[in-house]
């Protein structure tokens with residue numbers, strides 16, 4: 001398998017969450033009296049931060065993009081890579097806006113509803129084109145910059161990255177409470 005195989009599989013999962021985020025944005029837009037669902041938003045934020053950002057964008061930026069940066073890639077590919085990085089950054093900002101607005105809404109700030117709808121809509125707009133650009137215009141052509149050995153090494157790096165991330169996430173579940181014992 002090519003190292004972009006796992007990344008493309010992750011896209012299929014991210015698309016499913018983005019479809020749910022889109023539904024939530026549409027539900028709130030179509031009915032002005034509809035209340036945002038803080039439980040769904042909390043789950044969506046955890047997914048977008050841990051899976052889409054830390055796990056998926058983490059492998060893209062720290063492994064794939066980092067490897068490509070060490071090679072002479074075309075102007076077109078380096079422009080696309082820059083735009084992809086900017087999209088990741090925008091995704092993080094939209095998640096931060098969504099979290100802050102949801103907290104405010106739960107605390108009784110009715111005006112925060114509009115920011116929630118905007119942030120959900122922003123995520124719904126950002127990801128489909130981002131993913132299509134990676135799948136259709138970037139991942140496959142940039143494989144030509146890598147040797148077979150490079151690709152194998154990258155697969156291993158991705159495996160190690162996921163393992164370390166999972167270990168860190170669950171280690172945090174323990175240390176969070178151990179530290180509180182003091």
Ligand SMILES: [Fe+2]
Nearest residue numbers: 057060084134
């Ligand atoms: Fe990406």
Ligand SMILES: [Fe+2]
Nearest residue numbers: 056060131134
């Ligand atoms: Fe991606």
